Every structure is written in C-alpha cells, then in structure tokens.
Amino acid sequence: MTVQDPILRPSGRRAVLIDGKAAAEGLDQAARAGALELTQTLGRPPCLAVVLAGEDPASQVYVRNKVRRTESAGMISVEHRLPASVSQDELLALIGRLNIDPVVDGILVQLPLPAGLDAQTVVQAIDPAKDVDGLTAASAGALVLGAPGLRPCTPAGCVYLARQALGDLTGRHVVVIGRSILVGKPAALLFLDADCTVSLAHSRTRDLPALARQADILIAAAGRPGMVKADWIRPGATVIDVGINRVARPDGSSALTGDADYEAALDIADFITPVPGGVGPMTIAMLLINTVRACARRAGLAIPASVAGTGAG
C-alpha cells in the first residue's frame, strides 16, 4: 500500500498523500524480478543505454539515478556522455550504433538536449522496439490506436498513482493541464485508455479554473509553479502534480515545488501527490519496467508476470 497516512484537517476531512517514492520502490522490485527471469532465460540481463549530451545539472542527477536504479534492478546500464558541442550527426550515428547492437534493449536520450540539437529528429531516430521513453512516432501511434507498445514513463506513472488512490478509474473526469509531448498529450491518451473522460487543457484554454474545477482527477503538468490555486480544485478531487520547479527562497537557497498550490490544495483535495516524492520517482520506475518489457518483446518472450500488470502498456 503506497498511500500514506491521512493528514487530519481542522474540518475533519482528510487529504491523503499519494506516496510516489514507495510506489516506485514497489515497481523497482517488480522490474528486478522481471529482469532476473529474463536473465535466466536469455543468459544475459536486460540492457539500457542512456545518452546524455551536455552538462545540464538536473539532467546529470536524473541520469545518475537512472543508471543506479537500473543496475540495482539487476540490469546493465551503458552510459554515453557527450559534450554539449556534439553535432547532430554524431548523435544520430551513436543512436544508429545502439539501434543495431543486439544486446541493447532500451535507448534513452536525456532531455532537454543542448541548444543546436533537434530533439525531435534525435528521438525519432531510435528503433521503436528500443524506445523505452515511449516518445517515437511509432510508440505514440500505438498509444493512439490502443495497440501494445512502450508508453511514456511520467504519464504511465500518473495513471499508476491515480489507480493506487482511487482503484478503477472508469468514468472519472480527468483534466490534464499541459500539452507537452513528454507528459500532457500522452497522459490524456493513457487516461482515455483507462476509460476516463478526458479534457486536455493548456495556457490558451478559456476559463481554465472553471474547467479544472470539473475534474475528478486534475493533472497539473504546465511547468508553472503554484499555477493551480485552491479555487481550481473541486472538493474531494485527486490532484496529480507533475510539476518539478526549482524556485529561489528569500534566503538564497532553492526549493522544489509543484504546479499546484500544495498547502491550499491539502484542504480541498481528497488525494494529492507531493513534490518531491510524488510523480518524479515514478518516471524512473516506469523506465525500468519499460526496459524489462522491451527486452522480453525483442526476444520474442512473454512479458514477465511481475511487470505485466503495471499499466505501462
């Protein structure tokens, strides 16, 4: 169970924190069991190649965590660090080599890429069978069609956490705020796949607060700290906060904050994901699950039972 103890409010109503860190640990264990099964069958562990171009500090932390968690799940992680000055052709050549390397099951290019590199072109060069980020046109097409495929990690994590809190999602009204390729668009499709009624909203949506107030499940993924105010949230709603914004404190230090006004939301929502410790850790957990899935599919094997029910497509 990864829904934390309830916080009691003066009103007596309770906001419950959805513990993404605990959920991610559970998924890491599922990936570990799946990786072990595949290692025994194939005689080699699943392998993830991670490509990092440039020196963006946050990306370096994420990549380090991806490598660490991949290895502690019993898989091989191959890291390719390139200077910010790498050319698009060099990057495409590396992806070409990884595409044909028989022991590489998953390829991930850490985003954002340094200025001058076109992320779309680079990501679309990845073999869809190895697209553990679920970002190629083939993966997006499979998601639209409801066909089997590798699903984007952060949105898959959002659906997983919503199910943890609410169980069956059928018929729930989900309002997704944000239309990025990484989160908003695929999240809308994944919730649709879970039989939800979905509204995909963005900065140009007319009367966004009124639409947000209709949500049973509100996905805040606009990348704007504190954008979702208390009066955007329907009492009893579930708020899944995808924002990871580093904001400066008056004393010169910095803090991570989400897209929702968290303190105010605690008094209104029934369930909420904290930042940090909510959706963020799920991104890497779903990456591990996708790597196990990609390895099994490439080998023509059944998806290991431990990861089959994780809702990642």
Ligand SMILES: Nc1nc2c(c(=O)[nH]1)N[C@@H](CN(C=O)c1ccc(C(=O)N[C@@H](CCC(=O)O)C(=O)O)cc1)CN2
């Ligand atoms: N190729 C990709 N690039 C990026 C993705 C992605 O899914 N694929 N997502 C983000 C970054 N990201 C993974 O790459 C990521 C973001 C946040 C976390 C996380 O665990 N966050 C923690 C807080 C961490 C901190 O202190 O900074 C949390 O929210 O608790 C993991 C992975 C953009 N790029």
